[in-house]
Amino acid sequence: MKNRITGRSAFLALLKDEGITHLFGNPGTTELPIMHALKDHPDLTYVMAMQESLVVAIADGYSRASGRLVACNVHVAPGLGNAMGSLYNAQFTGTPMILTAGQQEQGHGLMEPLLYGPLVRMAEPLVKWAVEVTRLEDLPRIVRRAAKIATTPPTGPVFISLPGDILNSEAGIDLGRSTRVDARVKPSDEALQALASRILKAERPVIIAGDEIVKSDALQEAARLAEALGCPAFQQSVPYGAHFLSESPCFIGALSRSQPQVRDVLAPYDLLIALGADPLRMSVHSETDPLPEGLSIVQIGLVDWDLAKNYGAEVVLKADVKETLRALIPALKAKGGATLEAKAKKGVAALATNNWTARRATLVEQLSKRGDRTPIDPDYLTLQVVEALPENAIVVDEGLTSSRQMLSLRPHRDRFGYHALASGGIGWGLPASVGVSLANPDRPVVCFSGDGSAMYSIQALWTAAHHKLQLNIVIANNGGYRIIKQRLLAFHGDDHYVGMDFADPPVDFSGIAKSLGCEAIRISDPKELKSTLASAFKRPGAKLIEVMVDGTV
Numbered sequence: 001m002k003n004r005i006t007g008r009s010a011f012l013a014l015l016k017d018e019g020i021t022h023l024f025g026n027p028g029t030t031e032l033p034i035m036h037a038l039k040d041h042p043d044l045t046y047v048m049a050m051q052e053s054l055v056v057a058i059a060d061g062y063s064r065a066s067g068r069l070v071a072c073n074v075h076v077a078p079g080l081g082n083a084m085g086s087l088y089n090a091q092f093t094g095t096p097m098i099l100t101a102g103q104q105e106q107g108h109g110l111m112e113p114l115l116y117g118p119l120v121r122m123a124e125p126l127v128k129w130a131v132e133v134t135r136l137e138d139l140p141r142i143v144r145r146a147a148k149i150a151t152t153p154p155t156g157p158v159f160i161s162l163p164g165d166i167l168n169s170e171a172g173i174d175l176g177r178s179t180r181v182d183a184r185v186k187p188s189d190e191a192l193q194a195l196a197s198r199i200l201k202a203e204r205p206v207i208i209a210g211d212e213i214v215k216s217d218a219l220q221e222a223a224r225l226a227e228a229l230g231c232p233a234f235q236q237s238v239p240y241g242a243h244f245l246s247e248s249p250c251f252i253g254a255l256s257r258s259q260p261q262v263r264d265v266l267a268p269y270d271l272l273i274a275l276g277a278d279p280l281r282m283s284v285h286s287e288t289d290p291l292p293e294g295l296s297i298v299q300i301g302l303v304d305w306d307l308a309k310n311y312g313a314e315v316v317l318k319a320d321v322k323e324t325l326r327a328l329i330p331a332l333k334a335k336g337g338a339t340l341e342a343k344a345k346k347g348v349a350a351l352a353t354n355n356w357t358a359r360r361a362t363l364v365e366q367l368s369k370r371g372d373r374t375p376i377d378p379d380y381l382t383l384q385v386v387e388a389l390p391e392n393a394i395v396v397d398e399g400l401t402s403s404r405q406m407l408s409l410r411p412h413r414d415r416f417g418y419h420a421l422a423s424g425g426i427g428w429g430l431p432a433s434v435g436v437s438l439a440n441p442d443r444p445v446v447c448f449s450g451d452g453s454a455m456y457s458i459q460a461l462w463t464a465a466h467h468k469l470q471l472n473i474v475i476a477n478n479g480g481y482r483i484i485k486q487r488l489l490a491f492h493g494d495d496h497y498v499g500m501d502f503a504d505p506p507v508d509f510s511g512i513a514k515s516l517g518c519e520a521i522r523i524s525d526p527k528e529l530k531s532t533l534a535s536a537f538k539r540p541g542a543k544l545i546e547v548m549v550d551g552t553v
Helices: 007-017 029-040 052-064 076-093 119-126 136-151 164-168 189-201 219-229 259-266 321-351 356-370 378-388 429-439 460-466 482-492 509-515 526-538
Strands: 004-006 022-025 045-048 070-075 097-103 130-132 157-163 170-172 205-209 233-235 251-254 271-275 296-301 315-318 394-398 418-420 445-450 471-477 519-523 543-548
Touching: 004 007, 007 029, 007 136, 007 164, 022 029, 022 052, 029 070, 029 097, 029 164, 045 460, 052 070, 052 076, 052 097, 052 429, 052 460, 070 076, 076 097, 076 119, 076 157, 097 119, 097 136, 097 164, 119 130, 119 157, 136 157, 136 170, 157 164, 189 271, 189 296, 189 315, 189 321, 205 219, 219 233, 219 271, 219 321, 251 356, 296 321, 356 378, 378 445, 378 471, 378 526, 394 429, 418 429, 429 445, 429 460, 429 471, 460 471, 471 509, 471 526, 509 519, 509 543, 519 526, 526 543
Parallel strands: 022 045, 022 070, 070 097, 097 157, 130 157, 205 233, 205 271, 233 251, 271 296, 296 315, 394 418, 394 445, 445 471, 471 543, 519 543
Antiparallel strands: 004 170
8 A cells, every 4th residue: 555645745744755854935835835744844944035037047056066966946937937037047057956936736737827927838938847747646756757857967956836626635655766967978988089199199189167067076177188288278258156266386377268369379279179168159259250260179977968969079079078188188198108198298397477366476475456446446345255255165257347357366175165146137146145154054155246147136135144154255346337338338328327316316235234134334445345354254154245335347
């Protein structure tokens, strides 16, 4: 005999068995069966956020900071609509996520009641799989399949619509078992030898590393490859994670999203080695192609959509980056022998005056001279934030113009130590930092956000305060959308900024933070930055630090 169980309790039991410890949500009437069942699952922590876009962003941050499957629940069609911007972000980062929404009871939906909508059709463009449960007996198979699909590379979000009658029904059902697909594959010996031969044929190779370095835990291996070749390494043009060890002697920095600039940077090289990346993803249109003529490409990764997506490649290996590099580096050394060793030693030495470490020293010297500027120089603020960070801190970065030097100042030392915006849809940083902090209760988290981005999701402060997180949110208040002003001036020669200022009236971020339960600090004197930031970062609790920075364009 199968044990009888309600759909609502079966759903939560299935999530827990798939490794879910936190359910992120914002409840509505159609989700009440789940809320009703939570009392029977006290080991499942419910994390409430005050709008559905925040729910998904918090879950996204939790997964990105832990590498784990996450689950979040939103409220029918409007709630899913609210969540779509954050789901768009999660699609870009390949976040393994089960997103569910309560749905009107089957049959009742035919009447098109209030809040009803075609949830599966709404979600489909942004997820790997979308489905509605139509029989309680199918619920275990659907949840198990969703978890398997979300966690199998290329990872990504999935969506399940949960009608009320399914959640409230009771039946004797088999909950099945969890499955994970091990995708840590490496290429055949023949493919590895062909790749090694092609790399050794190059006179001036260059590496571009991306997010699969994080997902496959390949930071050390990527650095070893660069050093074995004596070649420079860059982060991909959208550097939203810790994609390379900054203090490696071969690391130069992140590529920009300026096509002419990237073309100039890559022009000296004759082979681009792309590691787990869409290496040249750009932003605004340019007539200039970022890939120089004659620059060949070889590529390794599991995200098959990114493999030779925009540019043809000579060698493409659909394989795990870490496992491939662990086999490739010895093959290169064996084939290259003393010639490669000597070339690599010479190449590493040549990079010493231009690598990330050397550039950082010069930049620190320059920025340190700006400490007397009022309003506070945003680059100087970034330097002070970096210098005040505890050794094991995690940075969540959505400062846009104000944090433009963050990647040049804060070294990547572990794969979960840095997280930034991947899709360009602003407002992700504040709620994501809440998820990052929940996933890492023993590490201080600092979110660096612009004021424009913060206003998309400021109510995330309540969730941070409610859970008493060790989270510091630094808001660079320049009084407007500075990046849009910069682009209006650069692209159109126009300095008539309509709809880009928060000056009349100004936004009081400190006041907002206090009203949502956080400690609030405002800094306008640059001399107060160092001591105030260092003190705040060491104290427990959720805090907002509003810094008045120069907003001139």
